[in-house]
Amino acid sequence: MGRLTGGDPSLLRRINSAVVLHALRAADCATLTEITRVTGLSRPTVEGVVEDLMEAGLVAEKAAEEGAARRQGRPARRYRFRAEAGHLLGLEIGPHRVAALLSDLDGRVLGAQAKEVGETADADERLERLRTAVAELLRRAGVPRSSLRAVGVGTPGIVEAGGIVRLGTALPGWTGLNLGERLSRSFRCPVLVENDANAAAVAEHWKGAATDSDDVVFVLAGLSPGAGSLIGGRLHRGFGGAAGEIGALHLLGRGVTPETLLSTTDQPLHPLDEQAVAAVFAQARKGDQQAVAAMDRFIQRLVHDVAALVLALDPELVVVGGWAAGLDGVLEPLRGELARYCLRTPQVTLSMLGEAAVATGALRLALDHVEEELFAVESKVAAARH
Known part of the structure; x- marks a missing residue:
């Protein structure tokens, strides 16, 4: 893609889209007038952005409450962010178990699955147990794999950017494993790998004791x-x-x-x-x-x-x-x-999260990635400068 400039219409559309989507996500639902007031964008711009977001499946018109039209005349159309438009996974790979959490794009947990695994299991066996847990979780929740927008993973060891475990003595065959690449074979979305204690710290800050x-x-x-x-x-x-x-x-x-x-x-x-x-x-x-x-x-x-x-x-x-x-x-x-x-x-x-801390933190990392992709205006402006 060519370099974007400050006046590039495609960049402006992306920024406006992020602003409107962020406003809708922050509210339960909103009218075009309310979105215009909150974002400071013009009414025609908001109308165009909302239409594009509806076509992309990220925004939907909220059905009017029954009887509202009779009481007040025809109500203004209200729109909502479709948290169900995509899903996220938070995965834990530990010495004794693998676990998975599934959420929507608001981070609401929709299901969980865990499986025990022997501490002597090699990398292939451990990852196969994880894939089985994920498959069962998605099947039970009725969520297609194609709906996944990002996958976060927490695991013991020193994890380099890109998901390579530089040193991982707690799990057999873990040192040198390109965990990000191995898991990317199972998911057609970004896979973010993090040390388990780091993931747990993120989880406690999000939903726990911190x-x-x-x-x-x-x-x-x-x-x-x-x-x-x-x-x-x-x-x-x-x-x-x-x-x-x-x-x-x-x-x-x-x-x-x-x-x-x-x-x-x-x-x-x-x-x-x-x-x-x-x-x-x-x-x-x-x-x-x-x-x-x-x-x-x-x-x-x-x-x-x-x-x-x-x-x-x-x-x-x-x-x-x-x-x-x-x-x-x-x-x-x-x-x-x-x-x-x-x-x-x-x-x-x-x-406060106990054994769910690592998977919860991994889920938060996946959510952060999607939020950066969908809502962060700063990242879009920064990308245009490079």
């Missing part, structure tokens, strides 16, 4: 914890997508691994064995001294890891998710120890 905070650290607590950070409400990925990999801090002169710290025997726990971890915490709650000591060691290490990120970013809020969010004895020690180590102690709370 809706009122723009400077947030989300800790995906596990034997190899990860973290996602929002700075000023925007996801901070770092130069190569490796920001928040606090699970690697034990390599800095501290040779004892987390799975050894939490063991009550001479043998370290398996890094992905969440049931074994839960058993140690359960024994600690019953007063088992070895388990109490192991839990204390683990929490102390977790505090050190989180404190490093808190000292660097000074967030307003720390949200703790992952399996630790469902176990007693984590939150209060974390608060107390952060108060000792940090110059300014942030608020600390548990995730």
Whole structure:
């Protein structure tokens, strides 16, 4: 496509379309007069844009309420944004399960599907389980695959732009996997791949414990914890997508691994064995001294890891998710120890979304992509300048 200029009619149409569509989406419905007033565009321009949007299937005329014509004469036509004009998927690919969320273009969740998967499953088997979950979800919701506008994906590992997993030790065969390309074979729409902790941070800011905070650290607590950070409400990925990999801090002169710290025997726990971890915490709650000591060691290490990120970013809020969010004895020690180590102690709370956090964040990333495509005037102006 040739370069657009400020006076290019096609650019003006795109900008006007985004402005009108944004106004309609923000309202339940609106008349042409109301759209004209809100957007500042001329009445003929609004009429033309609305007609084009109706032809594109993004806008529909809202049916008049029964009896309204008799009471008031013929009412003005009202128009609405068709959230059902497209659909979005948010996918989670984890060590023990794959999950999918389906929404409309307003982000309203229409269905969910999850399937267990073995931690030793290779990449092909794991992705096949995911495809099966997606197929079942779409079939149950009655949504054709062609209706999908974007797919977001959350997965463990350091994810580069384009969806390549540069390093992913939690899943067999994940390091070096071009996950974006593999999933693009199944979807004829953009596929956006993100680290799971980053996706969860986005989710908590959208619908969870961090809706009122723009400077947030989300800790995906596990034997190899990860973290996602929002700075000023925007996801901070770092130069190569490796920001928040606090699970690697034990390599800095501290040779004892987390799975050894939490063991009550001479043998370290398996890094992905969440049931074994839960058993140690359960024994600690019953007063088992070895388990109490192991839990204390683990929490102390977790505090050190989180404190490093808190000292660097000074967030307003720390949200703790992952399996630790469902176990007693984590939150209060974390608060107390952060108060000792940090110059300014942030608020600390548990995730409100639980195991749905990663898929929900992936869904939000897909929604962000579509909103940028449909509603963002700034991106259209910027594109015209390059």
